[in-house]
Amino acid sequence: MDQDNRTPPLVPVEEHQEHVASLLRPTEVTRSPLHECAGLAMARDLVASIPLPPFRNSAMDGYAVRSVDVAGASPERPVRLPVTADLPAGAPEVLPLAVGSAQRIMTGAPLPLGADCVVPVERTDGGTREVTITVAPEEGRHVRQAGEDVPAGATVLRRGAELGPAQLGLASALGFAELPVRRRPRVVVLSTGSELVEPGEPLGLGQIYESNAVMLATAVREAGGRATTVRFVPDDVAALHDAVEPHLADADLLLTSGGVSAGAYEVVKDALAGEGVSFTKVAMQPGMPQGSGRYRGVPVVALPGNPVSALVSFEVFVRPALRRAAGFAVTERPRSRAVLDGSGLSSPPGKRQYRRGSYHLETGAVRVVGAAGSHLLSALAESNCLVEIAPEVTAVEPGTPVEVLLLGGPNRSGG
Numbered sequence: 001m002d003q004d005n006r007t008p009p010l011v012p013v014e015e016h017q018e019h020v021a022s023l024l025r026p027t028e029v030t031r032s033p034l035h036e037c038a039g040l041a042m043a044r045d046l047v048a049s050i051p052l053p054p055f056r057n058s059a060m061d062g063y064a065v066r067s068v069d070v071a072g073a074s075p076e077r078p079v080r081l082p083v084t085a086d087l088p089a090g091a092p093e094v095l096p097l098a099v100g101s102a103q104r105i106m107t108g109a110p111l112p113l114g115a116d117c118v119v120p121v122e123r124t125d126g127g128t129r130e131v132t133i134t135v136a137p138e139e140g141r142h143v144r145q146a147g148e149d150v151p152a153g154a155t156v157l158r159r160g161a162e163l164g165p166a167q168l169g170l171a172s173a174l175g176f177a178e179l180p181v182r183r184r185p186r187v188v189v190l191s192t193g194s195e196l197v198e199p200g201e202p203l204g205l206g207q208i209y210e211s212n213a214v215m216l217a218t219a220v221r222e223a224g225g226r227a228t229t230v231r232f233v234p235d236d237v238a239a240l241h242d243a244v245e246p247h248l249a250d251a252d253l254l255l256t257s258g259g260v261s262a263g264a265y266e267v268v269k270d271a272l273a274g275e276g277v278s279f280t281k282v283a284m285q286p287g288m289p290q291g292s293g294r295y296r297g298v299p300v301v302a303l304p305g306n307p308v309s310a311l312v313s314f315e316v317f318v319r320p321a322l323r324r325a326a327g328f329a330v331t332e333r334p335r336s337r338a339v340l341d342g343s344g345l346s347s348p349p350g351k352r353q354y355r356r357g358s359y360h361l362e363t364g365a366v367r368v369v370g371a372a373g374s375h376l377l378s379a380l381a382e383s384n385c386l387v388e389i390a391p392e393v394t395a396v397e398p399g400t401p402v403e404v405l406l407l408g409g410p411n412r413s414g415g
Helices: 013-023 165-173 212-222 237-250 267-272 307-325 377-382
Strands: 030-035 062-065 079-089 104-106 115-119 130-133 155-157 178-182 186-192 226-233 253-257 277-281 289-295 298-303 335-341 352-360 367-370 384-388 403-404
Touching: 013 289, 013 298, 013 307, 030 226, 062 079, 062 130, 104 130, 155 165, 186 212, 186 237, 186 267, 212 226, 212 253, 212 307, 226 237, 237 253, 237 267, 253 307, 267 289, 277 298, 298 307, 307 352, 307 377, 335 384, 352 403, 367 384
Parallel strands: 079 104, 186 226, 186 253, 253 298, 335 367
Antiparallel strands: 030 178, 062 104, 062 115, 079 130, 277 289, 289 298, 335 403, 352 367, 352 384, 384 403
C-alpha cells in the first residue's frame, strides 16, 4: 500500500480558538482594595447596602425653603425671608426649618426637615441674615432625593464587569473599601532568536532589534493580564528550557513568538514538540503556523515570529482566552460592518484573512492600510481595526460591506 503523504488539512480558526480557550482556567477570586482593582473584573455581583444619595440633599448652592413661603416670588415682586442657619456639606447638626424662614445651604448638604426645595444663590441677593428671593421654585426643585441614584439592595455591578474609573467611583460612593475580583492572569512572554538585539544597541550584520516581547507584553497588559518578559533567548533548545524554567511555577500561560514554522532552527518547535505542545497550521493569513498545549502543566501558546502575524494571532486566539480567564463578561473585541473604501482586495481561498484597516466611525467606511505582508509593522501601527475576510471569499470589490474587528487607535472617529 502506498504511504499517504498528503498535507494535513488546515485547522479552522474557530477550532484553534476553542482549543486555546480550553487551556486557560479562570484565575482565583480575591478581595482587593479599591485602588488595586482598576482594570480587573468583578467576580461576583455587587449589591448596594445603602441608598445613594444616602440622604436628601441640595443639588445647588442656595437657600433651603418651603415652596409655599416663596410662591409668587419674581424680580418684580421679590420675597424676603430671614436666614436662620448655614448648612455646609457635612454639617454636624441640621435644625428643622421654621415656617417663613430660609437656611443657607451648600451643594451636598442635608436638606433640613420642613424644606421642600432649594432656591439657587444666583436667584437671590446672597444675604446672610435676610435673603431676597426672585424666583418661585416648585416643590422638589434642586433637591436630590435619598436613593434616587441607587436604592438600597440594588445590584450595581454585575459579575464580569470591567472596573474602570466610573465603576470604582460608584463602589467607593457606596462605602465599599474592597471588591471581590479575579486576579490578573500571569503570562510569561518569551522572545527567541540569536539575531535579536536590544533596542539602543548597535546592529551587527544580520541582526534586528527585538520588538515582539514589548509588543506582546503590552497586549497582555491591555487585555487584563500581567506580563513577565524573557528576552534574547538564543536559538538553542537547552537555552530555551533553562530560560523558562524559573518562571513556570507562577505562570498561567507561556506565550512565545517565532520558531514554530517548518524550517530549520525552529527552536520553540524543537524544544516543545513532544513535550505536550503540538504544532499545526491554521487556515488564516497572516498567522498560519501555530502551536498550543501544555509544557510541564503550564498552558503554552506559540505564535509565529513575524510581528504582524504575532499580534494578529494574539488578537484572534490569546486575547479572548486571557479575558475569559480573568473573568470579564466581554471577551471579544467589538465588531462592526463597514463599507470597503479605496481599492478592492483579494484573499487566498480557504483561509480567513485579516488585513490592517482604518475605520471611520462617522462614515462607516474602512480603508485597508498597507499591503498583506506579515513583516509590515508600520501599517499595523497606523490601523485601528482588522478587516476580516471569510475563507470562502477570494475577492472584495470597493463599496462592498465587510466585517471589521475594532482595535481602537488612530482614525477611530475619522480623524
